[in-house]
Amino acid sequence: MSSWLDYTINGLIVGNVYALVAVGLALIFGVSRLINFAQGSIYLVGAYIGWVAVVQLHTPLPLTIIVVAVAAALVGLIIERFGLRPLQNSVRIAPLLATIGISFVLDQLVMLTFSPNPRALPSQLPDVRFQIGGGTIGPLDLLIAGVGITSALLLFVFLRYSKLGWAIRATAQDRDAAMQMGVDVNRVNQAVFGIAAALGGVSGLLVGMYYNQIDTAMSLQATLKGVVAEVVGGAGNVPGAVIGSLLLGLVESYGVAVFGTSYRNLFAFLLLVVVLVLRPNGLFASARQAPPEPLTGTFIAPSRPVRIPRWALLVATGIFAVLPLLPVSFYVLQTLINAWLLGMLALSLTLVAGTIGQVSLGHAALLAIGAYTSALLSLTFSVPVGLAIIGGGLMSAALGTALISPSFRLRGHYVSIATLAIGEIVSLVILNWESVTRGPIGISGIPPLSLAGYELVSPISIYWFSFIVMVVLALLQGRLLGSHLGRSFRAIRDDDIAARAYGLSLNRYKSLAFIFGGFAAGVSGGIAAHLYSYINHETFNTQQSILALTVVILGGLGNVVGAIVGAVALVGLPEVFRIAAEYRILIYGIVLLLLVRFRPQGLLGTM
Amino acid sequence: MTNSPPDALLALTNVNTFYGQAQVHFDLSISVPRGHIVCLLGGNASGKSTTMKIILGLVKPRSGDVTFDGASLLGLSTPQIVRRGIASVPEARRLFADMSVRENILMGAFVRNDREAIAQDLDKMLTLFPKLGQRLSQRAGSLSGGEQQMVAMARALMSRPRMIVMDEPTMGLSPLYVDRVLELIRTINQEGVSVFMVEQNASLALEIAHEAYVLQTGKIVLSGSARALKDDPRIRDAYLGGSEAA
Known part of the structure; x- marks a missing residue:
């Protein structure tokens, strides 16, 4: 039977993995006030690139880590350049929705390429365990701890002593003022997304090795855990994200020890809700201060809704009402x-x-x-x-x-x-x-x-x-x-x-x-x-939650007729075009991305 | 379009700016001669701060031109404009509150890469602003308003600019610091840096400026040498919202 020390070690190791995801989220939030919902997808991509490297290319472990970090960073750069930069002057909700769309697209691409079936990801390390006190620790635990601590140190040195690091910190504190010092904010965003993605990718690789299994469901879980850790530590606070992650790891591990494995996530989300309610700015914020500016207002794209004459609505309702009497198929x-x-x-x-x-x-x-x-x-x-x-x-x-x-x-x-x-x-x-x-x-x-x-x-x-x-x-x-x-x-x-x-x-x-x-x-x-x-x-x-959100944005936020038109369009069009089921989620993600980019007010306009 | 005079370092020519439907500037033309202090006066909502944003490229005008040293700034991003030699002391100072005073001042030199010269300039700033010497490792956010203004000015000077634009540099300062800041602006100017400042406090600004413009709801209603404007009763009218023809 595992000892408490084992649960503590496990909690800290898992916390280290979360920290790699959460630190990236904190960096991105700091610089652009955006919660990157695609972070978990990069983690997923990292795990699968790692699988290709380990299982098919037989790369040695250090090379695997480098390959994953570089490839994931590239994915991050692409997301920043093509997914988010065009939305810079858009309404505030747009980048958030775009990261959701991107995560759908990435997850589905991975699923279509590798199939949804779980795969084994061997750790390439000897399977021995060392006794310490009443618990044991293995080489993989040490590797994860090492990668976590090394990354934290490197990041600290980078932010503290490099010019780009200064630019990142300055941008996080006052974007306009940083620009007036000559900081190119686009480069800062790029750097932050690259770093966040590299850390996230490596995290995915390590988790895959830790459980010796990877599957496409990892993505959402990773995003959720990273977000929990980041919010617990205080959004945008990099050291806070590390501590939040370790705390989350421990809470989960002890929760599992007492109640069993199926309670792991429940504890994570309860921790999040408690922190959000009691200390929305994180455990380390000095006060429960309100955000400096209202986060609503420009949140939703303003527009003039399309006026649909009453008779047209009546006719449409009539047609759909008598449709079953017509010779239509089941x-x-x-x-x-x-x-x-x-x-x-x-x-x-x-x-x-x-x-x-x-x-x-x-x-x-x-x-x-x-x-x-x-x-x-x-x-x-x-x-x-x-x-x-x-x-x-x-x-x-x-x-x-x-x-x-x-x-x-x-x-x-x-x-x-x-x-x-x-x-x-x-x-x-x-x-x-x-x-x-x-x-x-x-x-x-x-x-x-x-x-x-x-x-x-x-x-x-x-x-x-x-x-x-x-x-x-x-x-x-x-x-x-x-x-x-x-x-x-x-x-x-x-x-x-x-x-x-x-x-x-x-x-x-x-x-x-x-x-x-x-x-x-x-x-x-x-x-x-x-x-x-x-x-x-x-x-x-959650997929249905996001589908519903896509429907609502497609129709126009707040628009009653739009909600129904959006539902018919998103359910009906894939049928009309006979799109195979496995491509549908991919299509929804792409629709969401295109909408946010080109028509944030939806088909019929927001109300 | 009128051509800006050849000695103008910065020139705004017939600038029209809009926020959505609302027009902020109407054919705004301002020129800052090399080596001068030029002051833009005006009350609330006259379009002063937007003028600053236009110069720094944070807002783009719908028509008109902005030139610096003869070349247009319109297609350039804010960082590119800063690299051309314009430094800014923003409204309410806008220091990087969680960074140290030293880091804040050095951020001003972000566009430079000459390490030794930067270190020398930092020393120079400490002679110009002696009070900051003891504060270097303190969080910038913990300083008083007057001290923060010193940091903001030192930060702007660190890029070795040809021109500094300042948005209400005396706002919210104690009378003692107001005098100190005005004196420093004069000193900076005497070292060859042109200054364009936006101010509400006309009588103070006119004491150090060479030329001044008065902006009222987006139009220049008055301009000329500071000496002439100082005694002009129309200055008061402009502030109190009197008619343009007064």
């Missing part, structure tokens, strides 16, 4: 049912992200809550399916709002981090709370959709059911936006300080938005559960 109906379900989720997200400006990256959690509630109500308590779905919507509204409410005072990118973490927490609770959710086995045999005792089994009836529910939700949301409530939402989005000065209670309005949005998403999840008849903790994942 396949078309199936596709559109998916679009309507996604449309409900998009309605929810466009309200939360667009209208009130809280860009949620964990919206799939609301689907999951709705789905599980509705499934369990109908299975365990024999509640009629129609009522169970409404129950799912109410539960999503209540629980979702309760979970997010501690984060209401966060702004901008921090909201995105918090919602991402809450999304992960929900999924992990579902995985671990076996007595209620049946854990990893999932729930099967969920009764099919039914209404007033009649089972809806034909595609036509399911189509009508989901279409009507979506239209009703859309109409309600349209009414909401036209009322004074909608105006208050937008006021909070555009300037929360001014809104507060006019007596608006931010918490109350944010709650109302999440309650309404949570209900729509929960209903969507509930219907999905009865359609699929089987769900588990992975049915509603």
Whole structure:
């Protein structure tokens, strides 16, 4: 049995690996106030380049590390030059969304090249363990510790004594003033992305060797862990990121020691949420000071929404309503049912992200809550399916709002981090709370959709059911936006300080938005559960959260009709063009990138 | 377009600037002769700070030209403009708060690579600003406003500029430091550095300037030698928002 010392060593080693990711995130955040969601993808790329080097080219270990660092740095430079530099004068949310798109593209490219199956990545080191005190340590542990400490020292010397290092520090503190000293900010960005990517890539390699396994799911996990460590240490604070990483490693390791492996991530995200709520500027910030400038306002691309005449909307609704009566294939109906379900989720997200400006990256959690509630109500308590779905919507509204409410005072990118973490927490609770959710086995045999005792089994009836529910939700949301409530939402989005000065209670309005949005998403999840008849903790994942965000941006943030148009476009177009399933996520990533670059206000404009 | 006089080191010619729909500058023309101190006066929202940003390339005008030593600055980025020989003392000083005073001053020499000469210039700054000697390893953010202004000026001089542009160098300083700063600007100028400064405090600025311009809602309403302007009642009108024809 492992000793406490073993858990401590393990925690510190894993912490070292996180530190390599987190330091890069901190550097990038310091210089450009951007949370780089593509950092984990670079880590993934690093791991796979390492695999090619070790398994196919048989490079010796030092050469492997160099190859990975250089190749990853190149990827970082390309991301900076082509993905982010064109967005320099864009709205603040644009680079964040671009890094999400880039991470989708990179992950999918790796998956398409190497297949999603895990691969072994041998460490090339002798498999011996040395006894120290009550624990053991192996050569790979020492290597990881060595690489971590060496990188930290090199980085310290570089930032402290080199001219470029000074430029990086100066830019992080005052970008305009640095430019007035003659600092080329583009070069600084390049340097920072190159360094961050090299460290991230090497981190991926080391983790792959540590577990002797690499797979494409590593990417998101690495980004999440890096972000947790960075925020715990204080965003943009490089030494803080190292300490945050070690702390995270230890917390996870002790959590695993006490509760078991499946709790590892839960502890990481709980740590994040606690830090975000209690000390949003990190453990080492001197005070809970507010950010120097409002992070909302220019966050969303301002535009004049496209006016769609009422008759056109009526005609479109009519066409889609009578569509099942026309000779269309089952396949078309199936596709559109998916679009309507996604449309409900998009309605929810466009309200939360667009209208009130809280860009949620964990919206799939609301689907999951709705789905599980509705499934369990109908299975365990024999509640009629129609009522169970409404129950799912109410539960999503209540629980979702309760979970997010501690984060209401966060702004901008921090909201995105918090919602991402809450999304992960929900999924992990579902995985671990076996007595209620049946854990990893999932729930099967969920009764099919039914209404007033009649089972809806034909595609036509399911189509009508989901279409009507979506239209009703859309109409309600349209009414909401036209009322004074909608105006208050937008006021909070555009300037929360001014809104507060006019007596608006931010918490109350944010709650109302999440309650309404949570209900729509929960209903969507509930219907999905009865359609699929089987769900588990992975049915509603971060990929869907990002897909929903892409839909919402495609339609125009805050735009009700846009959300539905976006859903139909993103679900329908891949079908129309017969794009194979494995390329779809890649396409979504590319769509997101192109949108952010060329039409940040979406097809129909933001509202 | 009028041609700038041949002795002008810096010249803005018929500059029109917009923020979105709103026009900030209307046919703004200003010239800074070699070796002179030129002062741009004006109240709030007159477009003074935007003029600084235009010179430094932080904002691009929609029309007109900005030349330095005869060559246009318009296509250049801020770092490139700095390399041409313009240094800046930004509004509210904008020091790198978490870096030491020494690092801040040396950041001013970022565009230079002559290590020994930089070290000599650092010593020179310490004779010019003797108070900074004891503060070198302190965090810049921990200094008082007046001391920070000294650091900002030393930092600007470290690039060995031909011209320094200053945005309200006396703002927020105690009266003692105001006099000290004005004296230093004069000293710097006597060593051959041209100065373009933006000021709200007209009477102070006119004491050290050679020429001055008065900016009101984006238009130059008054200009001439500082001596002549000092007693001009229209200066007061411009500040109090009186009509241009007054």
